[in-house]
Amino acid sequence: MxxxxxxxxxxxxxxxxxxxxxxxxxxxxxxxxxxxxxxxxxxxxxxxxxxxxxxxxxxxxxxxxxxxxxxxxxxxxxxxxxxxxxxxxxxxxxxxxxxxxxxxxxxxxxxxxxxxxxxxxxxxxxxxxxxxxxxxxxxxxxKEEKPESDLTAREQDIVNGLVDGLSYKLIADRFDISIDTVRAHIRNIYKKLHVNSKAEVIAKSLRGEI
Amino acid sequence: MxxxxxxxxxxxxxxxxxxxxxxxxxxxxxxxxxxxxxxxxxxxxxxxxxxxxxxxxxxxxxxxxxxxxxxxxxxxxxxxxxxxxxxxxxxxxxxxxxxxxxxxxxxxxxxxxxxxxxxxxxxxxxxxxxxxxxxxxxxxxxKEEKPESDLTAREQDIVNGLVDGLSYKLIADRFDISIDTVRAHIRNIYKKLHVNSKAEVIAKSLRGEI
DNA sequence: GGGCAAACCGCATATTCATGTGAAGCAAGT
DNA sequence: ACTTGCTTCACATGAATATGCGGTTTGCCC
Structure with a gap:
């Protein structure tokens, strides 16, 4: 029953x-x-x-x-x-x-x-x-995993570095560029994404918002 | 047909x-x-x-x-x-x-x-x-989203603050505690999760590893 | 050839973070 | 009563980050 x-x-x-x-x-x-x-x-x-x-x-x-x-x-x-x-x-x-x-x-x-x-x-x-x-x-x-932001390939590289938990210096080493260049890219990324900290970029990226 | x-x-x-x-x-x-x-x-x-x-x-x-x-x-x-x-x-x-x-x-x-x-x-x-x-x-x-790390409730609060992209100061304000307390919690979180940067905590959290 | 965007680099400074050391109050369990 | 763990706070220092300014080179498009 x-x-x-x-x-x-x-x-x-x-x-x-x-x-x-x-x-x-x-x-x-x-x-x-x-x-x-x-x-x-x-x-x-x-x-x-x-x-x-x-x-x-x-x-x-x-x-x-x-x-x-x-x-x-x-x-x-x-x-x-x-x-x-x-x-x-x-x-x-x-x-x-x-x-x-x-x-x-x-x-x-x-x-x-x-x-x-x-x-x-x-x-x-x-x-x-x-x-x-x-x-x-x-x-x-x-499918919805790619909201396609307008980051350039290099900028996306940098974001990936951040997501991997790397410091600016390590990112510079990974792509064999200077740390000041990394800084420059990060500045641009922040502008494009309207954020102002590493933390926010990582969060956005892992939420699939990039 | x-x-x-x-x-x-x-x-x-x-x-x-x-x-x-x-x-x-x-x-x-x-x-x-x-x-x-x-x-x-x-x-x-x-x-x-x-x-x-x-x-x-x-x-x-x-x-x-x-x-x-x-x-x-x-x-x-x-x-x-x-x-x-x-x-x-x-x-x-x-x-x-x-x-x-x-x-x-x-x-x-x-x-x-x-x-x-x-x-x-x-x-x-x-x-x-x-x-x-x-x-x-x-x-x-x-269910599997919670691999149950042994973070305390307060520590989890702090992690959420980090994931929201907040600075130590803002986290302190949010929970009405001092910034030094935030630091103390973060130290413990880093120990428990075996990391040593905000970035890694955010990444771990958003990957569901916390 | 001029304009433009992307990638590259440098220097400077204020803020934030990571980490150490130390300590006090409090609740829960032995 | 004693230990243990959580939460709270303080002071200090070196490292990393955020942000400002400037610049060069390269490749593409009109």
Missing amino acids: IEIGIVEDNVKIRDLIQRYLDMQDNMSCKTAVDSVEEMLDYLKEHDPPDVMLMDIQLPGMSGIKGIGIIKKEYPEIEIIMLTIYHDSHKIFDSLVAGASGYLLKHTSLPEIKESIENLASGGAPMSPQIARKVIQHFNESK | IEIGIVEDNVKIRDLIQRYLDMQDNMSCKTAVDSVEEMLDYLKEHDPPDVMLMDIQLPGMSGIKGIGIIKKEYPEIEIIMLTIYHDSHKIFDSLVAGASGYLLKHTSLPEIKESIENLASGGAPMSPQIARKVIQHFNESK
């Missing part, structure tokens, strides 16, 4: 899902609340459910923040996001926060049921459209 | 899939080869297919390497991995390389067909088990 909890503020949707799931002979859904806060209160005094369906847009704490808190306290709970949002940021944030699945609200009741069973057998419920967004995220993070 | 190409070295499996797909009235599968190299040769002289099924373990170039090359030349081709490997590294590498879906070889023919149709409608074919692995990867990369 799979115990299910629901966090959803729309009463109609919540009741519908709860009734449907509770009707199944391998599931039990006794807990349906409309905020993360309520669910946390509930969990303090009851056994945690096996699976939790959670909305993102909720009164009070957002569902995404809720995932983190609930997962930290009760890591064994599997959380499925059930929401209208299909933008990749929300999907990504949810999964990083610890959600095990992500379904859109137009998902049919039998599909929700199937997803929960999926989860029990080690899968992760996710519609092909959502999966696609996740995959897109992989590719984007791969 | 969806044009499909197959790269698979097991002749039995290849023929089976090819015949089945070609039999569908909305699909055409005329191209089935047993290596990436052959497929590249084929693509030079023919129109590219819309969707490509690809194995990982292949004679010559691996399927994962093949994805990258094919996607670079023909970015419009949607590639579905069809393989026996279900370890998260291969899955992850494939998706990063540009695959749009990932199916295990025990997937039934109708499911393969469905997956291809999925792809055409903007989804990403992925079994719940595979999706689970992908999600696990999110959580792992989240």
Whole structure:
């Protein structure tokens, strides 16, 4: 018997899902609340459910923040996001926060049921459209690595030296130029990047902002 | 009509899939080869297919390497991995390389067909088990970000200040302590991290090594 | 051939950093 | 009660950095 909890503020949707799931002979859904806060209160005094369906847009704490808190306290709970949002940021944030699945609200009741069973057998419920967004995220993070600043090749060399933790003198040695030249390049780099310390250049570079 | 190409070295499996797909009235599968190299040769002289099924373990170039090359030349081709490997590294590498879906070889023919149709409608074919692995990867990369150095809370504060590009003085102001205290903390941080410059601390931190 | 950007170099100065030595208050654990 | 570790602070010195000014050479474009 799979115990299910629901966090959803729309009463109609919540009741519908709860009734449907509770009707199944391998599931039990006794807990349906409309905020993360309520669910946390509930969990303090009851056994945690096996699976939790959670909305993102909720009164009070957002569902995404809720995932983190609930997962930290009760890591064994599997959380499925059930929401209208299909933008990749929300999907990504949810999964990083610890959600095990992500379904859109137009998902049919039998599909929700199937997803929960999926989860029990080690899968992760996710519609092909959502999966696609996740995959897109992989590719984007791969491509967006080059915001192409207008640093010259030599300036980029110097930046790399800084990132490697080298002093001006060592950078000068590495490229066989004088330390004053290094200084000159660094001045120009600072101007172009609108910074004024080694530290900021290194930070920018490692954040992929160069 | 969806044009499909197959790269698979097991002749039995290849023929089976090819015949089945070609039999569908909305699909055409005329191209089935047993290596990436052959497929590249084929693509030079023919129109590219819309969707490509690809194995990982292949004679010559691996399927994962093949994805990258094919996607670079023909970015419009949607590639579905069809393989026996279900370890998260291969899955992850494939998706990063540009695959749009990932199916295990025990997937039934109708499911393969469905997956291809999925792809055409903007989804990403992925079994719940595979999706689970992908999600696990999110959580792992989240956890593995903290190789837990033994920096104290205060020391971590100071590091954050450095990463923000602040000078000692500004860090002192931010936490309302004296600049000499900042120095003291930095000394300890350097000892713990085995470095001896601001630059290295920032680099380590942004690389996730703290 | 003039203009221009990039790479190169030098000198000077104020600020910031790295490092040493030393010490006091406080909380946690032995 | 004693040790240990974290946080706080001080004074000092040499090294490194940030920033100002100046300059030459080279290659490219109009």
